[in-house]
Amino acid sequence: MxxxxxxxxxxxxxxxxxxxxxxxxxxxxxxxxxxxxxxxxxxxPLLPLLVLIGGIVGACAGYGLQYYTSVIDYPINVGGRPLHSWPAFIPVTFEMTILFAGFAAVFGMLALNGLPMPxxxxxxxxxxxxxxxxxxxxxxxxxxxxxxxxxxxxxxxxxxxxxxxxxxx
Structure with missing residues (x-):
């Protein structure tokens, strides 16, 4: 050195x-x-790709969870509205996108930097x-x-x- x-x-x-x-x-x-x-x-750097993948996985997971619970697992017909109403799924899908992208950023940064290394x-x-x-x-x-x-x-x-x-x- x-x-x-x-x-x-x-x-x-x-x-x-x-x-x-x-x-x-x-x-x-x-x-x-x-x-x-x-x-x-x-x-x-590889980190932006990991964050993008994390966001896409989060969006798919959020949307899929809502679709499964509202349409397949526990369908409730309220006032004749459609079971698969995508506008109602947007807030949770957005939040899951941000959550998973954030997790991918934090854990990806730690892994790519070899941290923690005391x-x-x-x-x-x-x-x-x-x-x-x-x-x-x-x-x-x-x-x-x-x-x-x-x-x-x-x-x-x-x-x-x-x-x-x-x-x-």
Missing amino acids: AEFEDSDSLLEATKEAYAAGYRKIDAYSPMPIHGLAEALGFSR YHPVFNVESFKRATRDRFFLCIEATDEQFDLNQTRAFLEEQKPFEVSEVEE
């Missing part, structure tokens, strides 16, 4: 790492850095405590296909960081 003093150095090092073939890399910064997500190789090996590096204040970190994981301890350390040192640390499990 390399520690940098400014965001521009982190961004350049991240671009160099991605260009060198490293794919399992992560950057830690006390503030958002424009262009860092692209430098890390992030692709289009512990991460980078917390073992003493200087990482400054990641939320004034330091910028680039971490190349040992599970990366290109990773070799000596070569990766030499590569990180070429980026002129403030410090290079090895992350212990």
Whole structure:
């Protein structure tokens, strides 16, 4: 893991790492850095699709539940009105759409981000405590296909960081 003093150095090092073939890399910064997500190789997020699917499932479930109870399971003829009156089903269908889309957003975000994760090996590096204040970190994981301890350390040192640390499990 390399520690940098400014965001521009982190961004350049991240671009160099991605260009060198490293794919399992992560950057830690006390503030958002424009262009860092692209430098890390992030692709289009999956969460909007999960929310859309959750909303569609919720709408179908809400409408289906009302249809089943009003038409099939317990039909009551009130004043000659039709059993399948779709305008009466709209409020519950809308609410179920919002509910299921919200659940899909929350649980999808947790799953896609690998949360909850109360512990991460980078917390073992003493200087990482400054990641939320004034330091910028680039971490190349040992599970990366290109990773070799000596070569990766030499590569990180070429980026002129403030410090290079090895992350212990």
